[in-house]
Amino acid sequence: MSCDKHIVNLMHNYLDGDLTKQEEQQLRSHLQTCQACQKHFHELKRTLSLLKGNSDIQAPTNFTASVMSNLPKERKRVSYSRWFKAHPALTAAAIFFVLMFGGIFSAWDQDNQLSYPKGKNLVIKDDTVIVPEGVVVDGDLVVKNGDLKIDGSVNGDVVIINGDHLMASAGNISGEIEQVNQVFDWIWYHIKDITKSVFAFTNK
Amino acid sequence: MEAKIKEMIKSVKKGDQSAYEDIVSFYQSKVYAICYRMIGNSHEAEDLAQEAFIRAYVNIHSFDEKKKFSTWLYRIATNLTIDRIRKKKPDFYLDAEVRGTDGLDMYSQLPAEQALPEEEVESLEIQTVIQQEIMNLPAKYRSVIALRFVDELPLAEISEILDIPVGTVKTRIHRGREALRKRLRHV
Numbered sequence: 001m002s003c004d005k006h007i008v009n010l011m012h013n014y015l016d017g018d019l020t021k022q023e024e025q026q027l028r029s030h031l032q033t034c035q036a037c038q039k040h041f042h043e044l045k046r047t048l049s050l051l052k053g054n055s056d057i058q059a060p061t062n063f064t065a066s067v068m069s070n071l072p073k074e075r076k077r078v079s080y081s082r083w084f085k086a087h088p089a090l091t092a093a094a095i096f097f098v099l100m101f102g103g104i105f106s107a108w109d110q111d112n113q114l115s116y117p118k119g120k121n122l123v124i125k126d127d128t129v130i131v132p133e134g135v136v137v138d139g140d141l142v143v144k145n146g147d148l149k150i151d152g153s154v155n156g157d158v159v160i161i162n163g164d165h166l167m168a169s170a171g172n173i174s175g176e177i178e179q180v181n182q183v184f185d186w187i188w189y190h191i192k193d194i195t196k197s198v199f200a201f202t203n204k
Numbered sequence: 205m206e207a208k209i210k211e212m213i214k215s216v217k218k219g220d221q222s223a224y225e226d227i228v229s230f231y232q233s234k235v236y237a238i239c240y241r242m243i244g245n246s247h248e249a250e251d252l253a254q255e256a257f258i259r260a261y262v263n264i265h266s267f268d269e270k271k272k273f274s275t276w277l278y279r280i281a282t283n284l285t286i287d288r289i290r291k292k293k294p295d296f297y298l299d300a301e302v303r304g305t306d307g308l309d310m311y312s313q314l315p316a317e318q319a320l321p322e323e324e325v326e327s328l329e330i331q332t333v334i335q336q337e338i339m340n341l342p343a344k345y346r347s348v349i350a351l352r353f354v355d356e357l358p359l360a361e362i363s364e365i366l367d368i369p370v371g372t373v374k375t376r377i378h379r380g381r382e383a384l385r386k387r388l389r390h391v
Contacts, residue, residue: 050388070254
């Protein structure tokens with residue numbers, strides 16, 4: 001057989017659903033007259049059905065699970081944010097605590113320098129703040145990161161943060177003495193301080 | 205389904221890994237079948253299909269949501285498989301001597317033919333014969349044939365996946381089909 005290559009082309013285009021009405025008509029009438037082409041066309045169709053009939057290839061079982069276990073780890077941020085979305089109230093509480101305690105902690109950490117009120121005739125000696133004899137400190141006295149020794153007197157409250165109150169016999173304090181040495185004391189002190197100022201504010 | 209897939213891809217892009225699971229299970233058999241048709245070996249096909257899904261996940265941000273996901277996914281899978289075929293050299297020869305044995309070759313390692321129910325043998329044989337004939341085609345025909353007959357994709361989409369003109373896809377399908385016709389005539 002040696003039919004026109006054109007006819008074979010038409011067959012393929014037909015199988016691809018890519019044929020005009022006119023061309024289809026041409027192919028049909030040729031197939032009716034040509035045995036060889038009919039056979040050719042039949043074989044092509046059979047090949048196709050063989051290919052398609054066997055296309056029920058299935059992925060192995062566990063395929064999906066095995067892909068999922070081989071994926072790179074989900075970014076932490078995402079799993080957190082999913083959790084946060086699921087628990088909005090806890091998230092709000094967590095953010096509140098982080099901010100509040102974060103602020104206090106960082107204030108605790110930041111200044112390791114000795115700090116004391118200036119201009120009150122205090123004497124400094126090796127991280128020890130001394131209220132010398134005969135000196136009277138008016139108002140509250142706050143000493144940070146150092147010990148306090150009172151030989152004179154203080155007209156008000158004394159707060160020692162991260163330090164000791166070195167007891168001296170003649171020490172004279174009209175108000176309360178408070179020592180803050182641990183972080184929790186520090187926090188407690190802050191909370192008290194805040195509540196106090198809140199009350200002071202409302203009392204006004 | 206297309207819309208649902210789009211939704212899932214959005215979540216995956218936001219980083220929700222669990223949404224990817226549905227995508228994998230939806231496309232797994234198609235991707236696997238395409239790889240299998242091209243490489244002709246179930247282990248390698250599984251390996252390649254897995255790799256394709258992992259790459260798609262890692263590069264999900266470069267996927268343009270206006271396009272069809274399957275086109276993009278199949279493109280990754282076919283590219284990986286074509287690369288593998290290029291690099292592939294025969295790993296072993298059946299008639300090479302097995303180390304540690306005295307003159308035994310790989311033929312002796314093949315299982316003896318087992319008696320299977322007749323029908324199963326028949327369908328298995330046809331499967332194998334068809335796959336063998338596909339494997340005898342050049343790789344560039346195999347990829348076109350795989351895409352065309354696994355998912356019955358339109359020519360335009362195949363052209364996009366393989367990055368070749370539609371005319372070329374058409375020619376390859378015609379030639380591939382013609383070659384298979386000749387080989388499968390007597391099956």
